[in-house]
Amino acid sequence: MLQKTSHFMRQANLINGEWVQADSGQTVDVNNPATGLKIGTVPKSGKAETRRAIEAAAEAFKTWRKTTALERSKLLRKLHDAMMDNQDVLAELLTIEQGKSLFESKGEIGSAASYILWFAEEG
Known part of the structure; x- marks a missing residue:
């Protein structure tokens, strides 16, 4: 891993x-x-x-x-996409570092990414 x-x-x-x-x-x-x-x-x-x-x-x-609200939104969406594209690898890293289950770590990455997307949409 x-x-x-x-x-x-x-x-x-x-x-x-x-x-x-x-x-x-x-x-x-x-x-x-x-x-x-x-x-x-x-x-x-x-x-x-x-x-x-x-x-x-x-x-x-x-x-x-x-930075304009539109540009901030684009950057936050890019961060969201990068997190989701790497969700499995990031979840493995959390599991190794924190000792939690891979299932829980994967959910945590998805949850964090959803907050970033929410802020991107708030502008």
Whole structure:
């Protein structure tokens, strides 16, 4: 199962459009709660990384708020479609990370995608 989802697993933080590690270089293990097996690591980030992420988000919002409702809707629909196109793989990833059943994970992806579609239609 892990081999199919590995291209979706980024073991880094996305800050300002770049995948980065913690400034300290430290990581935290991520284990499958159902098996106890290590499935990856994540950066052990601190205040500095958090501050940069918040600043990058605030900067990105300046552009996003100027985006028309129609364009936002198109982008949200594109996100919805990508989630549904990859529902099985994303569900496997949730199952590995959270230890829940594949059936439940698949439903969670569908539910999340439906919320995104709802917001896309709200404009």
